[in-house]
Amino acid sequence: MRSEQEVNTAIERYSDTVKRLCMINLKNYADTEDIFQTVFLKYALSSVCFENHEHEKAWFIRVTINACRDLIKSFFRSRTVSIDEIINMPDNITPDNREILEAVLSLPAKYKDVVYLHYYEGYTAVQIGKILKKNANTVYTLLTRSKQMLKEKLGDIDYDQ
Amino acid sequence: MTNNIKETFNKIHAEEELKIKTKTFLIRKTDNYKKRRFYFKYQTIAIAACLLMFIMSAGGLKLYFTPTSVISIDINPSLELGVNMFDKIISVKGYNDDGNELSDLIDVKYTNYKYGLEQLINSQTIDQYLLNNGSLSITVAGTNQKQCNDILLNAKNCTSGHQNAYCHIADYSQIESAHQCGLSVGKYMAYLELKAIDSSITPEEISGMTMREIRERINSLSSDGAYYQNNYCNQSGHNHGNGHGRGHGH
Numbered sequence: 001m002r003s004e005q006e007v008n009t010a011i012e013r014y015s016d017t018v019k020r021l022c023m024i025n026l027k028n029y030a031d032t033e034d035i036f037q038t039v040f041l042k043y044a045l046s047s048v049c050f051e052n053h054e055h056e057k058a059w060f061i062r063v064t065i066n067a068c069r070d071l072i073k074s075f076f077r078s079r080t081v082s083i084d085e086i087i088n089m090p091d092n093i094t095p096d097n098r099e100i101l102e103a104v105l106s107l108p109a110k111y112k113d114v115v116y117l118h119y120y121e122g123y124t125a126v127q128i129g130k131i132l133k134k135n136a137n138t139v140y141t142l143l144t145r146s147k148q149m150l151k152e153k154l155g156d157i158d159y160d161q
Numbered sequence: 162m163t164n165n166i167k168e169t170f171n172k173i174h175a176e177e178e179l180k181i182k183t184k185t186f187l188i189r190k191t192d193n194y195k196k197r198r199f200y201f202k203y204q205t206i207a208i209a210a211c212l213l214m215f216i217m218s219a220g221g222l223k224l225y226f227t228p229t230s231v232i233s234i235d236i237n238p239s240l241e242l243g244v245n246m247f248d249k250i251i252s253v254k255g256y257n258d259d260g261n262e263l264s265d266l267i268d269v270k271y272t273n274y275k276y277g278l279e280q281l282i283n284s285q286t287i288d289q290y291l292l293n294n295g296s297l298s299i300t301v302a303g304t305n306q307k308q309c310n311d312i313l314l315n316a317k318n319c320t321s322g323h324q325n326a327y328c329h330i331a332d333y334s335q336i337e338s339a340h341q342c343g344l345s346v347g348k349y350m351a352y353l354e355l356k357a358i359d360s361s362i363t364p365e366e367i368s369g370m371t372m373r374e375i376r377e378r379i380n381s382l383s384s385d386g387a388y389y390q391n392n393y394c395n396q397s398g399h400n401h402g403n404g405h406g407r408g409h410g411h
Contacts, residue, residue, distance in 0.1 A: 004194045007187060015175035015183075024171060037186045038181060044187050044194070097169040104166065119166040150162065 007044045007124065013053070014060045022122070024105055024112045025068035035067045042067075058131050061121075065113055065132065072109070103153040111146040118143055226251055230303030230312055231336055232274065233347030234281055237371040238263040241345045242277060244312065246305065250277045256345040257368060258406045259286070275315050282319045282326075295360060296373040297326040300347035302333045325373075351375045358382045 002010075020038050042063055050056040081156040093101075104115055113132065117123045125143060129136040172312045185370060188194070228243035228251060236248060240260035243252035250269050255261030263286050269277030281287065281298070299316040309330050320326035331350050339349030342364035352367040359382055367375065 001191060001194065004188070007194075011180055011183060016173070017176035019179070020170055033179060033182065035340060036175070037183045040183050041187055042192055044191055092170075095170060096165065100165050104169075114315050115166070116170070118285055119163045120170045138409050147162075153374045154162075 002044050002046070007040060010043055010056070011040055014057060017057065017121075018060060018064045020116065021064040021113070022068060024116055025065065025109065028070065030108075031071055034073060035064065038067050039064050061117065062131050062133075099154065103150055106153065107146055107149055111142055111149065114139055114142045115146045115150070165374070188256060195300050225249075228252065228303075229305045230274075230308050231346055232278065232312060232316070233298070233300040233302070234278075234287075234346040235299045235300070235345055235347040235351075235372050236287055236295045238286060238290075239345045239348050239368075240264050240281075241347075244274045244303070244308070246308070248274050248308070251273050251352075254345075256343070256348065262286075274312060275319075278312075278316060278319050282323070289325050290371075291325060294373065295325065295371060296376050297323060298347045298351065298372050299326070299328045300331045300345075300350060301329070302331040302346050304333055321394060343362075348372070348375075351379075355379050355382075 018036055018041070019032065022035050026032050026035065039060065043060070048059065050059065104112060107115060114128055117128045117131065118125070123131065125139040126136045128134070128139045132139070166250075172390050218247075225245055225247065227245060229246045230244040232242050232244060233241040234242070235256075236332065238256070238259035239256040241252075241254050241261060242250045245251045245253075245342060249273055253264045253270050255264045263281065263284065265285065267280050267284055269280055278299075282299075287295075287297065289295075297320065299320065301312045301316065302307045313328055313330055316328045320328060329345055329347075329350070335349060335353075339346040342349060343369060344351070344352060344364055349364075350373065352362065352364055352375075355362050355367070355378055358379065370378075
């Protein structure tokens with residue numbers, strides 16, 4: 001098991017990533033809290049040795065997405081709520097930010113992770129393929145389609161920036 | 162769009178409250194980060210215990226299935242019993258058809274050698290040979306001299322009611338040579354004795370002869386004519402003895 005200090009460092013380092021992934025995959029804050037705690041408990045109990053921070057971050061991303069998927073598949077979880085309940089909207093969020101967030105969250109589940117990983121975390125299709133254990137070509141396709149969908153939702157935004 | 166998405170997600174952070182809740186949750190779940198060590202300690206002990214048990218059982222099995230003595234019973238059925246250090250018969254091997262037949266008929270494997278010897282010697286098959294003036298030879302060879310002496314003593318007791326029954330101890334080193342010739346150690350000792358006075362004799366010939374026939378051949382060829390009383394027993398080079406009826410000249 002990892003030390004408390006190690007886990008606390010990881011919480012400081014990866015909590016935002018885990019929170020964002022929970023947010024785009026889950027439909028309420030209670031679930032986010034559950035998954036957030038589950039992911040860090042897994043980390044605390046895990047004996048996996050990471051080569052570097054990138055490797056460790058990829059582990060957190062994969063574990064969080066898998067935990068979210070498991071919860072979504074759960075028979076007992078069917079509650080859907082409004083975006084306000086999902087996000088715990090920060091005070092400084094602008095209408096544009098909210099529009100983008102809503103557009104991303106409204107994408108089908110399989111597109112949301114690749115959009116976040118590519119546009120926010122800056123991973124390439126190949127890297128996303130490795131993290132999500134998907135074929136790189138599949139990731140390319142998902143990115144292309146998600147770009148089209150976002151374009152339809154958001155209108156004229158420069159998608160290549 | 163990248164910038165817009167980045168800007169948007171940059172504003173999403175894990176709340177301090179969530180982090181604190183998670184830290185508290187982890188302390189509780191890991192018993193203040195000691196639980197795993199606790200498990201690890203006992204897990205290690207459990208694994209070590211399992212490993213030790215495995216090694217001991219593997220070692221014990223090896224010990225159990227290692228013969229320390231061999232009892233060769235030859236009359237016409239010729240068979241050998243492998244006895245382990247716990248006095249259990251762990252192998253029964255027939256060295257001729259009669260021997261195989263007898264070992265099939267009387268199952269003494271995994272029994273105490275005393276019981277096994279008694280069952281075999283008092284069997285109808287051996288009894289018939291003895292009634293027809295057959296010559297029963299019981300030869301003991303092994304690495305544990307005390308066990309060999311005990312077996313010999315026991316064999317003598319078992320054969321005390323029979324005439325023409327001879328018990329000997331043979332050199333352990335002869336076992337391998339006997340098996341290479343396809344003979345039980347008892348018959349091999351008789352073969353060596355006969356070969357000393359008749360160099361034309363072969364193990365194959367010996368294999369087809371009863372102990373009585375071998376004995377008669379030795380007696381007819383040797384000048385003193387005392388096969389079991391002198392030569393054969395001396396060949397063993399160890400403690401030797403015989404049951405009743407020794408040197409009856411059948």
